[in-house]
Amino acid sequence: MPKHSICVYCGSRPGKHPSYMQAAEGFGRDIAAQGWRLVYGAGDVGLMGAVARAAQAAGADTFGVIPTHLLDLEVGKRDLTTFVVTENMHERKKVMYMNADAVVVLPGGAGSLDEFFEVLTWAQLGLHSKPIVVMNINEYWTPLLNSVDHAIAEGFADASLKALFTVLTTPEETTAYLREALS
Numbered sequence: 001m002p003k004h005s006i007c008v009y010c011g012s013r014p015g016k017h018p019s020y021m022q023a024a025e026g027f028g029r030d031i032a033a034q035g036w037r038l039v040y041g042a043g044d045v046g047l048m049g050a051v052a053r054a055a056q057a058a059g060a061d062t063f064g065v066i067p068t069h070l071l072d073l074e075v076g077k078r079d080l081t082t083f084v085v086t087e088n089m090h091e092r093k094k095v096m097y098m099n100a101d102a103v104v105v106l107p108g109g110a111g112s113l114d115e116f117f118e119v120l121t122w123a124q125l126g127l128h129s130k131p132i133v134v135m136n137i138n139e140y141w142t143p144l145l146n147s148v149d150h151a152i153a154e155g156f157a158d159a160s161l162k163a164l165f166t167v168l169t170t171p172e173e174t175t176a177y178l179r180e181a182l183s
Contacts (some may be wrong), residue, residue, distance in 0.1 A: 004182050005037040005063065007100030009115040010047035011108035012074050015140075020107045021050050021135045027104065027172035028054030033177060039100045041092065042066035042083060043074030047106055052077055065095045093118060102131040102178055107140040123164040131181040132165040133174050141167070 008031075014021050028051040031038050038055040042064025049113050052062055062080040067088050070076070076083070086092045093115055097103070105116045122128050134141050145167060151157040168174045 004029055004101045004178075005099055006101070006178065007039040007103045008048075008051050008098050008106060009103065009108060009112045010040070012041070012043050012048050013046040013110060014050070015047065015107050017138050017140075019138045020047060020140070021024055023135060023171055024048075024050040025054040027051060027106070027174060028056075029058045029119070030171050030175040031055045032058030032060035034179065036178075037061040037063055037081075039063045039065070039096050041070075041074065041096070042076055042080065043070070043112075044077035045075050045176060048074065049077065049109065050088050051106070052080070052111055056080075063093045063099055065099075097122075097128075100130065101182055102133070104133045104135055104174055104178075105141070106135050107137055113144070120164060121159070122138035124161060131178060133177060134165055134167045135171070135174055136167050136169050139183045149175070 010024060024047040032055050038052060038060050040052060043049055056062055063082040064077055064080040065084045065086060066074060066076045067086045086093055086095060097119060103119050105112060119132055136142060151161050151163060166177060168177060
């Protein structure tokens, strides 16, 4: 069994900038190089597919979780080490979280935002202390980070919220941070 499992939340689309795909592929390779297991949404499209294919090609175990209604849309990647089909999105998120030691958020859309805010809220409530990394590739997440600052400035969140996640900009920085955080 791998020493650690890293849950990656990311888009089912490639995005407009090649840097997003490059980061997904690079982080997939890094996961394998560390002997870690990839936990992700089991799709074979967009950044999801890129991170999984790169991790697999480099020898990582892969644990994918996909709800029944997305099997066709996200092209469920059935050649994973572990392939789990759930009834709904809530169950998907729970299974992914429960099988991970850390969470990394790559660029993505509404689903990635939902996943990030759920694990962030759980951390805020003291339900877990797993490392959460926002990989701000090409400043993709800067507007999100500004929104968090705005919520704090307007009194809807405590400044301590920002201490519950770490913002990094490359797969290499993220891998080095997780090596330390998980040791």
